[in-house]
Amino acid sequence: NDRGNKMIKIIYDLYIENKRLMCGIGRYIVLLVLLFASVTAPAQHQFPLVKADASQLFSDLGKAQADHVSTLYLRHTTEPRELIHGREYFRYWFNSKDISLLRYETVRSGSLVFMGRSYDNIVLQYDTFTDQVIYTDDTLIFNNRIWTVALNSDYIDRFDLRFSDETLRFRYFRKEQDSTFSLPDGFYEVVYDNECKYLIRHNSTKAIIQGIDEYTYSPVGYVRVSGGYSEISSKEQFIRLFGDRSAEVRQLIRHNKIRIRKPDKEQITEVLRYYEML
Numbered sequence: 001n002d003r004g005n006k007m008i009k010i011i012y013d014l015y016i017e018n019k020r021l022m023c024g025i026g027r028y029i030v031l032l033v034l035l036f037a038s039v040t041a042p043a044q045h046q047f048p049l050v051k052a053d054a055s056q057l058f059s060d061l062g063k064a065q066a067d068h069v070s071t072l073y074l075r076h077t078t079e080p081r082e083l084i085h086g087r088e089y090f091r092y093w094f095n096s097k098d099i100s101l102l103r104y105e106t107v108r109s110g111s112l113v114f115m116g117r118s119y120d121n122i123v124l125q126y127d128t129f130t131d132q133v134i135y136t137d138d139t140l141i142f143n144n145r146i147w148t149v150a151l152n153s154d155y156i157d158r159f160d161l162r163f164s165d166e167t168l169r170f171r172y173f174r175k176e177q178d179s180t181f182s183l184p185d186g187f188y189e190v191v192y193d194n195e196c197k198y199l200i201r202h203n204s205t206k207a208i209i210q211g212i213d214e215y216t217y218s219p220v221g222y223v224r225v226s227g228g229y230s231e232i233s234s235k236e237q238f239i240r241l242f243g244d245r246s247a248e249v250r251q252l253i254r255h256n257k258i259r260i261r262k263p264d265k266e267q268i269t270e271v272l273r274y275y276e277m278l
Contacts, residue, residue: 085114085115085151085152085155086135086149086150086151086152087149087150088147088148088149088150089127089132089134089148089149089150092213093213093215095212095213096212096213096214096215097214098204098214098215098216098217099215100127100128100129100130100204100215100217101125101126101127101128101134102125102126102127102128102161102168102202102217103161103163104125106163106164107163107164108124108161108162108163109121109122109162110122110123110124110159110160110161110162111124111159111160111162112124112133112135112151112156112158112159112160113156113157113158113159114151114155114156114157115155116157122135122137123135123136123137123138124136124159124161126159126161126170126187126202127150128202128203128204128215128217129203129204129205129206129215130150131153131186131187132150132151132153133150133151133153133156133159133170133187134148134149134150134151135148135149135151136148136149153172153187156172157171157172158170158171158172168189169189169190170187170188170189170190171187171188171190172185172186172187173185173186173187173188173199180224180228181228181229182228182229183199183201183222183229186201187202188200188201188222189201189202191265191268191269192268192269192272192273194272194273194276195276196223196224196225196272196275196276197222197223197224197229198221198222198223198224198265198268198269198272199221199222199223199229200219200220200221200222200265201219201220201222202217202219203217203218203219203220204216204217204218205218220232221268223238223241223268223272225241225242225243225272225275226241226243232260232268234260234261235253235260235261238260239253242275245275245278248274248275248278249271249274249275252270252271252274253271256270258270258271
């Protein structure tokens with residue numbers, strides 16, 4: 001099969017590369033021997049030479065060979081499967097009218113920075129109830145079903161969900177890493193990240209209705225103008241965040257007919273950019 005043929009090719013390439021490297025090392029050793037012989041022959045009675053440490057030489061060459069083969073192997077075998085570091089994800093929302101996966105019916109592509117390594121064009125979902133990033137690989141089949149993995153959040157630097165109309169960029173925020181972060185730890189969409197900040201927590205809440213767990217999607221927007229983050233709850237509360245520039249911000253909101261209760265992300269971003277230019 002294709003996977004077996006690929007592995008055979010990798011092993012063969014490793015063999016050829018290793019053989020080529022060993023030939024190079026052999027030529028290097030011969031040159032060293034000739035060099036030492038040419039130096040020591042006429043000079044052995046003129047001045048003492050420091051004894052060459054052959055064991056160290058062979059140790060260094062062996063280490064170089066091992067490092068080279070390891071690098072070659074990683075280059076040939078690096079696949080998204082390497083990022084599987086978490087636990088199996090079980091679907092818990094079968095009977096719910098609404099599913100807690102963010103825009104689960106919308107076609108998207110995903111990218112991820114996991115343990116410092118980037119992965120692109122992979123299948124990602126975000127569970128808005130459990131705050132988990134879900135990875136799916138259709139080549140991982142166990143008991144006749146595709147295996148899905150809830151990735152370990154501790155190793156995720158960031159991830160993106162690319163839809164046809166927008167790209168959502170997420171980061172995991174922790175108080176222990178940022179003392180100015182005043183919200184619960186977790187994944188937030190980073191909408192605007194400049195002097196002012198604008199984050200969205202894509203959250204779902206659970207309620208039992210007629211004996212069935214139902215999950216209601218209820219995103220919350222937060223901005224940081226100065227100090228900590230504040231939830232966007234009303235127009236007046238939002239305007240007061242801008243202090244002595246509140247009058248100018250109020251005028252902009254009125255002129256552009258911006259609705260703060262259910263704002264468009266671009267509108268909130270426009271307000272923050274305007275405030276930064278004042």
